[in-house]
Amino acid sequence: MNAKLQVRVTEVEALNPLIKRFRFVPRDGGLLPAFSGGAHVVVEMEDHGTRRMNPYSLSSDPEDRTGYEVTVRRDDAGRGGSLYMHNHVAVGTEMVISHPVNLFPLDGRAKKHLFLAGGIGITPFKAMIHQLGHIGAKWELHYASRNPGLCAYGDLLRGPVQFYYDDDKSFIPLKDLLARQPLGTHVYCCGPKGMLAWVRATAAELGLAEHAVHFEEFTAPQPGAPFDVDLVRSGRRIHVPAHQSLLEAMEAAGVDAPYLCRGGACGQCECDVVTLDGQIDHRDHWLAPTDHKTKIMPCVSRFAGRALAIDR
């Protein structure tokens, strides 16, 4: 795979009971590459014998090349990546991260950027707002969270920002908001699944051009029942435990598998299915339904049944 960035954690801050901010600086004291708002890095973790590689959006200023920041929400029901970050990563921890990759970029042609954030979905927008500030572009943020106590960075966001709190029964007035945007506005949404679906449906109903509405789609892999897979090219059978993805199980077995987003959005890790006797649980945003019998995205999707063999 590609060159990695060797970093050290210099700051860990609990923004609220669920969310922590981590700052990484290069171990060699040099500068990190600048990045683009919306980019993520893949953070590698050695979690007591299990290798985890989780993508996190960068939330810091893209022009600050002295360090990168990620903001992580603890997911007690997840597979353990966020728990590892929260419980084991401290100031001084040495870590390895990927170069930034952007699967949720700004469209430079936009006359105005309209951001819709739900909860931890604020993270890419924080970096985007920094970046747009440098080039003087127009933006507006609508940020929904459960209550002011869980509204990460709420106190730091300045400018055209509107807050909404579930506990107060205040919600983004989506239809009105989208309907009154000036021509040339691009809409960006990052938040829970339900919010993405709501924005997608509302934008379509209002006739917004598809190319002007952008979604941060990749989601953390979720656990599921364990299963076995035959890797045809490598000539071996591997076991995928409940809290590991198929991609991680392949990597743990030393099988080379390309990846970028590790969240079912980019298509890089796509595998051809050779034999299928059972049901693939497709959890990605990449494959078309017509591909569901012939392909699988090992980063997020799982399998239940008698036999699955893939070309890897």
Next chain:
Amino acid sequence: MLDLKPDFGSFFKDETFTGDFTFANSPQSVRRFPFPFDRDDYMYSVNIEPHVSTRPGSVFEHAFDIDEHYVSEMRDRARVLARDPLRCQSLPHMELAGWDLLELLMESLARDYPQWFTLTRSGNDWHWVNKPLGIDQRFTFLDASSLPYGPMEYITRQVQGDFTLQDERDQNLWVDAGMVTTQADWSLDFDIGMNFFEWHAPVPLAHEKGIFERALKFLLRLQHGAPVRRFNWTMTVNPLLDTAPETYPEWGAMRTTVTPQNVGEKLHLRVELQSLFRLPRSNAIAFSIRAYLGRFDDLVTVPKWGRRLHRVVRDVHPDLAAYKGFLRNRDAMTDWLSHHDDGAPTSPGIWPD
């Protein structure tokens, strides 16, 4: 204006790529010529490899190769731009990508050629010194008003090879900016704003092979810090860097001046070392198209290259020979090259034995 005060020193050659055509490769330059054929026949493929530093002294040693033709090539670019400013264009949303490119080029040149280029930075206050071109510039990074041109034009007037900047959106790449003065018969002014399939539309045979779908898929996954490269090639009569559609009336007829006697002197294998870089701030992709000209007379001094060039020119698909502009001269070229091919087997790879 960028006021060039060239200093050729003892390394850079004072030569022309038009008129009296005094361009020539030194013997050292011939030995490092990027001969593009790794076997005795040629067909399109997605021949992409990581753009990593290899073989000291070769064109692969540095991210951007600066060679003995540098100063004269930059003077030729200034000449072309003075006649036709549309060779350099940047759509309004591409300025940030221009800064990315400026940073990439200045960092690379200052790192790889400290004897010629220096970059000193304090925050956004940058100081750039280009000794061969006599440039000493202080400016504010990300502030276009602090440079005599936009960032892309400023830096690409100082680096060999053409450059285009591709914006990524809607699962496609769009050629939305570029500096194109050393091209093999394509026009930035015509192509600007096109997507990947549109600007490749004229290429024969490759569409049917599905090459562009695969290449686009690959490029959309291109990562920062992991640039890639490939070769392309064509043939040029006389050492012309600028073979643009806009100036076709001036150079097109030169193709009719080839005779059996002057093939070795007139014909040049034109090799493009193409490299692709994901840019950090803009998420755009920079495409560097660096053209090298190799006179047939010089190339056949490497016996392996003489044999192989003969076999490739003789056997290449006629549609490709036509697209690359040498179908009308192919017989004369093949005949001339046949005298440099004794039929012996050639070794694998592109390098001289």
